[in-house]
Amino acid sequence: MANWPATLPQQLFLGASIGDEDSRLVTPMDTGPSTVRNRFTAFPQPVKTQMVLTGTQLVAFRTFYRTTLSNGSLSFTWTDPADDSSVTYRFKTPPVWTAIKSGPAASRRWQATLDLEILP
Numbered sequence: 194m195a196n197w198p199a200t201l202p203q204q205l206f207l208g209a210s211i212g213d214e215d216s217r218l219v220t221p222m223d224t225g226p227s228t229v230r231n232r233f234t235a236f237p238q239p240v241k242t243q244m245v246l247t248g249t250q251l252v253a254f255r256t257f258y259r260t261t262l263s264n265g266s267l268s269f270t271w272t273d274p275a276d277d278s279s280v281t282y283r284f285k286t287p288p289v290w291t292a293i294k295s296g297p298a299a300s301r302r303w304q305a306t307l308d309l310e311i312l313p
Contacts, residue, residue, distance in 0.1 A: 194281070195261045197271035200253045202244045209242035209274045211311075235313035239285065240274065242309070248301045251290060258288060268312060281312045 197203070214236040220228045246254060258265055265284035273280045286308040294302035 195257070195267065195269040197269055197282075198253055198257050201246070201250055201257070204272055204274075204277070209240060211274060212239050214239065237283075237310040237312055240282070240309045240311055241307065242274070243304055243306050245293065246290075246303045246305055248298045248303070251301075251303045251305075254288070254305060258284070273311065282309045283312055284308065285310050 216231055216233050216236045217229050218232045220230075222228065261267070262269060262284070265287055268281050268283040270279050271282050272278070284307070288308075289306045291304045291306070292301060293304045294300075
């Protein structure tokens, strides 16, 4: 399994959002309150975050995503934004890069938006 590249930002989780998938099954009853039970005990946690990359880092990121992770189809290990432990991630959707500073390719700044999930 691949690791998050050391050449990319390691812990830029300011503004990151983390959640839990709903693992409950709610069954309405003819009368009275609905019944609720767990559908499964292991579920992915969605994580959305952004990071600023230099032009050089963007090239490294694109290589990591496209080649190492086979266009995001493979998982990788990286830091959990909640407790800094090592966890397994997978891309839910392809990343989006937005130019935030113009100039020559090496000095441009890009904001990468990542839609990930932590796998159980």
